[in-house]
Amino acid sequence: LELTMDELLTYISCPMRYALKYNAKFDPKGIPEQEEFKQALHTCIYYFWCKIMNENSITNGDLNSKWESLWFGKKNISREDIMYDGVNKEVKLGYQGFGYIQSFFNRMQHDPGVPICVAKDFDVPIGDHIIKGTFELIKETKENGRRIIEIVDYKISPSMPDKDRIERDIPLTIQSYAFRKLFQAKEQKLTYYYLNHNDSISAHRMMHDYNRVTYIVNSVAKSIEDNIYFPREIHNYLCRDQCAYKTYCKEWPS
Ligand code: SF4
Numbered sequence: 122l123e124l125t126m127d128e129l130l131t132y133i134s135c136p137m138r139y140a141l142k143y144n145a146k147f148d149p150k151g152i153p154e155q156e157e158f159k160q161a162l163h164t165c166i167y168y169f170w171c172k173i174m175n176e177n178s179i180t181n182g183d184l185n186s187k188w189e190s191l192w193f194g195k196k197n198i199s200r201e202d203i204m205y206d207g208v209n210k211e212v213k214l215g216y217q218g219f220g221y222i223q224s225f226f227n228r229m230q231h232d233p234g235v236p237i238c239v240a241k242d243f244d245v246p247i248g249d250h251i252i253k254g255t256f257e258l259i260k261e262t263k264e265n266g267r268r269i270i271e272i273v274d275y276k277i278s279p280s281m282p283d284k285d286r287i288e289r290d291i292p293l294t295i296q297s298y299a300f301r302k303l304f305q306a307k308e309q310k311l312t313y314y315y316l317n318h319n320d321s322i323s324a325h326r327m328m329h330d331y332n333r334v335t336y337i338v339n340s341v342a343k344s345i346e347d348n349i350y351f352p353r354e355i356h357n358y359l360c361r362d363q364c365a366y367k368t369y370c371k372e373w374p375s
Contacts, residue, residue: 122342123244126254126292132341133291134359140350141366149365158214159277161191162316163257165222166275167240169229170258174236181226188215188222217317221277224319234262234271245299248339252295259300259308269309272296277317287313287324294334297326 132139141147168187172179192198192215202212237259244253258273274292287293293311300308314321352372353359360367367373 122345123251123253124338124342124345126252126295129252129338129341130291132345133337135353135364136344136350137352137370137372138364138366139345141369144350145369147366147369149368153365154210154214158192158218161188161195162218162221162277163275165191165218166225166316167257169222169226170233170236170239170260173233174239181223181230184222184226185219188218192218221316221319225316228319232263234260236260237270243299243303245295245302247295247298248335248342250338250342252299252338254292254295254299256296256300259304264310270300270306271310271312271323272300272308273312273314273321276313276315278315281315281318281320281322282313284322284324287322289330289333290324291334291337293324294326294330298331298334 128139128143131142165184165188169179169184172183192211193202196211196215198209198211198215202209238256239258241256241259242253243256244251246252256272257275260271260273261268262271263269272293274296290313293313297308297311300306309325310323311326312321312323352370360370360373364370364373
């Protein structure tokens with residue numbers, strides 16, 4: 122089976138949601154604004170790294186202009202709205218975005234490291250299947266005077282996760298495995314960078330992590346092949362607050 126990272130993680134979070142999203146192909150109306158905001162921020166961060174990779178420099182003005190066009194320009198928000206309409210939700214989010222990319226720029230500008238690839242898709246065999254994902258950023262950087270390879274993934278989340286969770290995180294394990302397999306090299310650090318906290322948390326991977334993820338991929342793929350789709354425990358906040366498919370889910374009270 123070929124599975125995207127999103128398919129794999131959707132099945133793990135709720136097999137019923139996987140069936141609604143990928144088998145029945147239900148399409149909840151529009152992209153939620155927060156999702157649009159995250160995508161625009163990611164595009165802005167990729168722009169930063171592409172400029173560093175191709176031109177070896179970027180100014181604060183470049184990055185601000187990019188954010189302005191990605192958010193305010195795309196939503197047709199005028200300069201007057203930006204200046205005077207502080208209560209509009211889209212304007213507020215736009216300001217928040219300015220704050221995040223400003224903090225990111227301040228932190229990165231003096232020693233960003235050397236990007237090796239930005240927003241690069243990969244296909245990697247894991248177990249009996251192929252997993253498709255994306256490296257947001259792989260870069261060479263310095264730590265204690267030593268050159269290291271770091272894989273970085275950007276996030277926006279209300280709170281920072283604890284270190285234990287990052288040590289077992291499936292997407293990071295898959296990225297580590299894919300990097301080693303495809304680049305025939307070993308990364309020294311895997312990092313989640315939380316744009317809204319301007320803070321990061323890093324982890325490492327070992328053989329037992331790959332064994333665990335291989336077992337998970339094989340089990341999920343087998344369940345999909347056998348058409349096993351069960352709901353998660355209902356009335357859970359993951360149903361109530363985080364499932365865009367609940368209106369299509371027969372488990373969810375109408
Ligand atoms: S409402 Fe809950 S059980 Fe139903 S698809 Fe969404 S997450 Fe799964």
